Amino acid sequence: MHEARSASVPVETRAADYLQAASMTAPLLGSGSQETPAVNTYNSACGELTVLLRSSEGGRLWNHPVTLTGNNSTYHLRLEPASHAVWTPNYFTSFELEQQIKEKLIRKENIHKGVGGALVGVRKVNPPEKFAPPRGITAAVTATLDFHGKDATLALRRPAKQPTATVEGKTRPLAANFSAPMSYYQPPGNLMFVGLLGGFNATKYPAPTGLYFMQPYDPDRIPLVFVHGLFSTPFTWVQTINGLQADPEIRKHYQFWIFAYPTGNPILYSALRLREELAKADQLYPNHKPYIVVGHSMGGMLTN
Structure with missing residues (x-):
């Protein structure tokens, strides 16, 4: 995923490369409960793709069907709509990768091993919403990708509501970091x-x-x-x-x-x-x- 992580590469190409990495590793997820190279690659691709799409160019590619072409493949991507265990795609205004958040006050992190990109969803709007902290309201989010050929669906799952999900046709535990949303408030x-x-x-x-x-x-x-x-x-x-x-x-x-x-x-x-x-x-x-x-x-x- 070296090219997908390069800021000098066009956003569409980077997104397609993330999708290709997730597509290649999705059939190798196994139970999803153990860390393997395939699980780690899939999880990183899901999380980093979500951050990229939501943050790049004012969210131009966010929350509407898009066709993304990389060096080797073309994918058709859509976001899964909200449900009991899936966040509304436009609810969060930004996402943070769990590893980017410093844990200053927490001695033992609440980390759940599984599949998907473990993220912190941040909602910060102007004017501020009532009862929102100055830095916004946060929550644990798990990004997963499901593939049907070249058609991909990105879901923003709610691991606190439902710790497992059907990913690639099999029920698997979701990766999540429940400490990171609190640690976001430095x-x-x-x-x-x-x-x-x-x-x-x-x-x-x-x-x-x-x-x-x-x-x-x-x-x-x-x-x-x-x-x-x-x-x-x-x-x-x-x-x-x-x-x-x-x-x-x-x-x-x-x-x-x-x-x-x-x-x-x-x-x-x-x-x-x-x-x-x-x-x-x-x-x-x-x-x-x-x-x-x-x-x-x-x-x-x-x-x-």
Whole structure:
């Protein structure tokens, strides 16, 4: 895939080369549960093709049928439409390869071996959506390719919803990195100082008070609302959320919301702001499942 990765090659040619690499290795995937040269090549081709198509030339080749010709082959590519276990193609505004994201706060990554390109989908729109973190809303995405001759279908699968999928006519586990979407939110280098600053001088706290969704809203999952404590920041919860997401049943049935606030503000004021934010969530998503609030230290006082 050397030529497919070359920025000096036209996008259409690069995309066709990725498709050729995936097409040649797809019949050799086996069970998909073990790393083999064929699985690694197929997974890389699926993931890198998705990033290329979504990001190149303003997404000119994204989400409509295209014919792509490389050095040796011509392919007809389409994106699979949304379903229970497949993301809407246009939902995410960009994708990141899992290996490009630095894991700064997570000690043990939640990685699921399987087939497909493990990606982080990022949705960041202007004006910002309510409850979206400043860097956008993220989620684990697995890109797979199915071939019928020279006709190819690219699917953006939801591994948290369904950890397996029928790929090339056989049910196989999906590759996924459930830690990378959290690690996409990089902490400031002076994280401890930021927490102290929020406790001693709330007016200089760099982050706006508010409720933030750590994944796209899902009406089928129960919200867990995390409220940090004194001299702390929302990054306190990264390890906790990462640990919870290691359980496939929790991944499937729960979603994670975080309330951020400078702890130097009066407790009653911060408690009021928390209730206001939850009321806004009730108004925007009136059919959401009853949420569970988890507070630590001062965060517990806000929830009483």
